[in-house]
Amino acid sequence: MDAMTTATFDSLSPLDGTVVRTFPVHDADDVATSVARARRAARDWRSLGFAGRRRALAAWRRDIVAHLDDLIAVVRAETGKPAGDARLEIMLALDHLAWAASHARRVLRWRAVFPGPLMLNQSASLGYVPYGVIGVIGPWNYPVFTPMGSLAYALAAGNAVVFKPSEYTPAVGTWLRDSFVRAGGPAGVFEVVTGLGATGAALCRAGVDKVAFTGSTATGKAVMAACAESLTPVVIEAGGKDALLVDEDADLDAAAEAAVWGAYSNAGQTCIGIERVYAHTRVYDRFVEKVAERTAELRAGVDDAARLGPMTMPRQGDVVRAHVADALAHGGTLRVGTAPGGGSTLQPVLLVGVGEESTAVREETFGPTLVVNRVASMEEAVDRANAVRYGLSGSVFSRRRGRELAARLRGGMVAINSVIAFAAVPALPFGGVGDSGFGRIHGADGLREFAYARAITRQRFPLLTLTTMRRTPGVDRIVERIIRALYG
Numbered sequence: 166m167d168a169m170t171t172a173t174f175d176s177l178s179p180l181d182g183t184v185v186r187t188f189p190v191h192d193a194d195d196v197a198t199s200v201a202r203a204r205r206a207a208r209d210w211r212s213l214g215f216a217g218r219r220r221a222l223a224a225w226r227r228d229i230v231a232h233l234d235d236l237i238a239v240v241r242a243e244t245g246k247p248a249g250d251a252r253l254e255i256m257l258a259l260d261h262l263a264w265a266a267s268h269a270r271r272v273l274r275w276r277a278v279f280p281g282p283l284m285l286n287q288s289a290s291l292g293y294v295p296y297g298v299i300g301v302i303g304p305w306n307y308p309v310f311t312p313m314g315s316l317a318y319a320l321a322a323g324n325a326v327v328f329k330p331s332e333y334t335p336a337v338g339t340w341l342r343d344s345f346v347r348a349g350g351p352a353g354v355f356e357v358v359t360g361l362g363a364t365g366a367a368l369c370r371a372g373v374d375k376v377a378f379t380g381s382t383a384t385g386k387a388v389m390a391a392c393a394e395s396l397t398p399v400v401i402e403a404g405g406k407d408a409l410l411v412d413e414d415a416d417l418d419a420a421a422e423a424a425v426w427g428a429y430s431n432a433g434q435t436c437i438g439i440e441r442v443y444a445h446t447r448v449y450d451r452f453v454e455k456v457a458e459r460t461a462e463l464r465a466g467v468d469d470a471a472r473l474g475p476m477t478m479p480r481q482g483d484v485v486r487a488h489v490a491d492a493l494a495h496g497g498t499l500r501v502g503t504a505p506g507g508g509s510t511l512q513p514v515l516l517v518g519v520g521e522e523s524t525a526v527r528e529e530t531f532g533p534t535l536v537v538n539r540v541a542s543m544e545e546a547v548d549r550a551n552a553v554r555y556g557l558s559g560s561v562f563s564r565r566r567g568r569e570l571a572a573r574l575r576g577g578m579v580a581i582n583s584v585i586a587f588a589a590v591p592a593l594p595f596g597g598v599g600d601s602g603f604g605r606i607h608g609a610d611g612l613r614e615f616a617y618a619r620a621i622t623r624q625r626f627p628l629l630t631l632t633t634m635r636r637t638p639g640v641d642r643i644v645e646r647i648i649r650a651l652y653g
């Protein structure tokens with residue numbers, strides 16, 4: 166396939182600007198070739214059955230573990246994130262791979278359902294059929310964990326996949342494919358195409374049976390528009406502007422620790438990262454003090470000791486700079502850090518008292534910044550948290566009202582007295598509402614996302630046959646009597 170391609174692009178390391186590797190820019194013909202290969206392989210993969218796929222995916226999992234340090238190095242080279250962060254995302258991805266492989270049968274196997282009072286002569290059953298070939302389009306911020314939420318679940322459900330990694334992390338994408346093949350995974354079941362946005366757009370139009378997209382809301386809309394041309398279904402996992410709520414009875418040390426990790430880990434480039442905090446006025450000052458103390462301990466850099474790496478995508482720095490400037494223009498104060506200058510290694514910034522109309526409060530910043538605002542009550546905190554177009558996840562710190570407040574937050578996931586915990590529980594679905602997208606990865610819902618329901622009835626003996634032109638008024642009367650007795 167690569168022989169057809171002439172154009173190439175370089176994957177550059179944010180750590181030192183060196184070329185990690187050069188990759189082909191696959192065009193529409195290349196993508197079509199990959200999809201055709203995946204389609205041929207999908208038949209055998211499906212007929213392997215749950216047990217066969219479970220074995221193959223377990224072998225892949227073991228291969229990743231056996232070559233862990235190598236994968237960590239590739240993730241660090243392409244994203245610039247600290248090795249510890251790379252290790253953590255791979256650990257979580259492995260847990261998802263194991264869960265999807267071992268739970269696919271229970272979630273998707275054929276099962277009998279009660280046929281209902283009018284159809285007692287039918288045996289009714291429900292199964293989940295793999296779509297065939299899933300196109301997976303992934304971002305660069307968690308280049309292992311994020312696509313794994315689609316790859317593992319789609320493969321376990323019986324599909325072949327064609328993966329288009331971000332142009333910033335193609336070496337991670339091809340590493341995962343090479344590992345799958347090295348572990349004995351059948352050729353063609355896991356294809357990778359590399360390139361820029363146009364390659365992703367070509368994948369949407371290549372006749373795949375479903376597209377699983379993770380990335381920004383704007384690109385999600387473009388993906389959905391492209392898929393609409395052929396009525397190809399999509400899952401959209403888009404951005405977020407997640408808030409953490411601090412109640413007056415919260416454990417302030419735990420809340421501050423969680424806010425700092427949720428905001429600054431991975432240099433803030435986390436879809437479910439904490440970008441806003443609403444703290445009850447009775448604890449606000451003490452809470453800010455604790456967050457400030459912890460923020461001041463952090464340093465971004467390209468050396469191994471730095472807790473934060475540089476921005477993976479250099480132009481993201483411009484968004485961060487614009488949001489900080491806008492926060493200051495909307496009455497905000499810099500509590501820790503200074504307005505970030507040029508370059509892509511940005512030091513953490515803690516902003517307080519920022520006007521709610523600021524882009525720093527309303528739009529995804531995706532950088533090492535945190536806004537902490539004061540609220541008079543938790544009702545106000547909930548209202549403000551919910552007042553953005555995004556609805557991905559959130560976090561609540563409260564001793565007495567955790568569940569109640571969590572239930573009132575708009576979004577697909579909430580952590581009470583911690584942050585981001587839901588993403589590490591493979592049995593829980595992951596996804597959002599509003600500008601954060603729709604559909605679910607992870608958990609049973611995530612497995613079902615990659616299969617379509619098929620209903621089958623089998624008539625066991627004739628009884629009250631309703632679907633005949635020769636139906637008599639007597640049959641209709643009996644049916645009416647049953648329905649009146651049951652539901653009248």
Ligand code: NDP
Nearest residue numbers: 303304305331332361362365366380381384402403404436
């Ligand atoms: P982008 O939207 O820029 O890109 C996502 C992927 O789509 C990339 O592989 C990109 O390729 C590809 N792409 C770009 N243009 C098109 C197109 N026209 N058609 C098809 N595919 C295209 O997102 P980022 O990579 O910048 O990732 C960051 C975003 O991802 C943030 O908004 C973050 O919140 C979100 N995200 C959401 C998660 C979730 O689960 N909800 C998890 C992780 C991140 P290329 O890179 O080559 O341009």
